Amino acid sequence: MADFPRNLPITSPPIRLAVCVSGGGLSLQNLIDLIRAGKLNATISQVIASRPRIGAIARAEAAQIPVVLATRGKSQSLATFSASVFDPIRQAKADLVVLAGFLSLVEIPPDYTGRVINIHPSLIPAFCGKGFHGRSVHQAVIEAGAKVSGCTVHFADMTYDTGPIILQQTVPVLNDDTPERLAARVFEAECQALPEAIALYASGRLQVEGRRVRILDPI
Structure with missing residues (x-):
């Protein structure tokens, strides 16, 4: 198992989240609602969906959050699929990745070790x-x-x-x-x-x- 570093304090600006989803997006909606209500000091900078036409995509779009579709093809390697997940997360400069009902296994790259929660x-x-x-x-x-x-x-x-x-x-x-x-x-x-x-x-x-x-x- 990798050694997870202690997190550095993040106070301002709000922590930037990337949320990975595979279904209806109820956990995503809960985070959106808490952020809007001022109860969670965070922003959601990117949503990654592993399936098309799922409810989570509609929820993200309604909240004007960028969405990237990352589906794994039958012949696609795990490394290639994982890159399709983490490249947009990295571009969005997310501080923390939240797997919220994400059903696909991914390889976590070194720069996000200890920065992904499920x-x-x-x-x-x-x-x-x-x-x-x-x-x-x-x-x-x-x-x-x-x-x-x-x-x-x-x-x-x-x-x-x-x-x-x-x-x-x-x-x-x-x-x-x-x-x-x-x-x-x-x-x-x-x-x-x-x-x-x-x-x-x-x-x-x-x-x-x-x-x-x-x-x-x-x-």
Whole structure:
């Protein structure tokens, strides 16, 4: 695993985000709304979509955020695809990359090591890894008889859902839960955890030591 550097404090101007999406864009919309309301000191300088005609693209366009489509062809190498993701991010001078329901694996280039975070709808290391996304995660949680679930924000590395954990929030799994009901409850937790992690990063309060992320006291 790569060594993640301690983040430098970012106070002014607001932290510049690039958000990578593959679906409806609910997490993207949450960030847009928080920024507009003055509750998150950030701007979204670029959105990268891995699929055409998804709801997230419409949300970005409605907010007048530049969108780049980066789809991986069957014969395209991972390195070439990853470059198509990170080249526009680099051009947009993003400080932090947010994988918000981004379903494609990418190689993180050296200049963005420790600058990419992911939000996952379970308590990693449970119910995560390749194939665990969307409804399948919540279905697996219910079938396993778990009493709690939640979400995890973590630094991304070169594999699915294995990077150092920044924040986790728990929610109960109720006796009559369906995957859809549990997903709605987990998403409410995501709407709190993701912007909190971004704010901690922006203020330089995250220190990574091996697989552990320490949240430092405010400076």
